[in-house]
Amino acid sequence: MTDLPSRREFLAGGVAAVLTATTGCLEDAGGFGSDDAGRSLRLTLTREDGPLRESFVVDLAETRPEWDEEAFAAALAGDDYTIQYxxxxxxxxxxxxxTRNEGTYYRLGSVVVDEATVTRPVLRLFEIDRGADSSEPDGVDAAELPTGDERAVRVAHFAARARGNEGGAPWGLVQRGGYVYRDEDAVDESVLLADSSTPDHVVYRDRVYSVEVSRERFHEPVYRATVEPVAETPERMEAILRAQFVDARFSREDLSPAAREVVRAARREGYAERHPYSTGYREVLRALHRRAYIDGNIRKDAGVDDEGRRMLRYNGVYYDYRLRFLSTDS
Structure with a gap:
């Protein structure tokens, strides 16, 4: 699937200043309190070029790992295909x-059918305490290690760097404070996991880390691949995707001139206002069916249902849209 374009900063001044209403007070409407007074609500629209099929229908041979092709072929043939973790x-x-195969569109998925208990190596790295003399021990350069070890060092380094610091680490990669070896070939070829002559230190990005390896028990899900036919034509597939992801549809002719300006600004660089919102902004929020930002308890209701992808179809074009509050220093 294609990556979404990055969101751009909201439009400051200009159209925003012209459209922002000056009547009302923050305490009177929508459940705003004194600590919300400085927040602006920003709307950003990111165009999705082409039909939704181009984002959601994939070619497994080009975009997925090889086991997905095997899983699809097996499930299509009526065989069980299971994979651990x-x-x-x-x-x-x-x-x-x-995905599409011989003219039929299929929805791909999986279900958990079992649990597997397995022992796996875990690599953790720790920064060296240089001591008073600022000396560092020698270590093997990560670039000289086998590919599996080099990847393990790169991931474990994120965890080592994050200890005691704000900002965290990519926890989808880092597990149990390090890197978990799950590839059997990487385990067999590893230098860091060898029972003898295992290096005590590694060098990564000009920093020396001490090496700690443990073997720990994991309880991992076992998945069975599922393949379900859903459409026989591109038009039917597009309708399925619209029903799932497009939760607002309107055209330029449906909007007042002020609301059109809000949409235009949101498409270019984003649009933001403080509450109480202008007539044009309120009109757009209602067209998006996001009335909690206007009529509800904004502090408690707005944004509660913001998980997942939200899309708009405007003048026949798809847009990803996002609403979020900005603090005074954003």
Whole structure:
């Protein structure tokens, strides 16, 4: 699937200043309190070029790991295909994956059918305490290690760097404070996991780390791949995707001139206002069916249902849209 374009900063001044209403007070409407007074609500629209099929219907031979092709072929033939720990197709209800085969569109997924208990090596790295003399021990350069070890060092380094610091680490990669070896070939070829002559230190990005290896028990899900036919034509597939992801549809002719300006600004660089919102901004929020930002208890209701992808169809073009509050220093 294609990556979404990055969100751009909201439009400051200009159109925003013209459209922002000056009447009302923050305490009177929508459940705003004194600590919300400085917040602006920003709307950003990111165009999705082409039909939704181009984002959600994938070619497994080009975009997925090889086991997904095997999983699809097996499931299509009516055979069970199971894999431990790794979810086939990386498909979720919030982010489904579809593929096409001989004119039929299929929704790809998986279900958990068992649990496996296994012992796996875990690599953890720790920064060296240089001591008073600022000396450092020698270590093997990560670039000289086998590919599996080099990857392990790179991931474990994130965890070592994050200890005691704000900002965290990529926890989808880092597990148990280090790197878990799950590839049997990487284990067999590893230098860091060798029972004898294992290096005590490694060098990564000009920093020396001490090496700690443990073997720990994991309880991992076993997934069975699922393949379900859903459409026989591109038009039907597009309708399925619209029904799932497009939660607002309107055209330029449906909007007042002020609301059109809000949409235009949101498409260019984002649009933001403080509450109480202008007539044009309120009109757009209602067209998006996001009335909690206007009529509800904004502090408690607005944004509660913001998980997952939200899309708009405006003048026949798809847009990803996002609403979020900005503090005074954003």
């Amino acid at each position: 790794r979810k086939p197709f990386f498909s979720t209800p919030e982010d489904p994956v579809y």
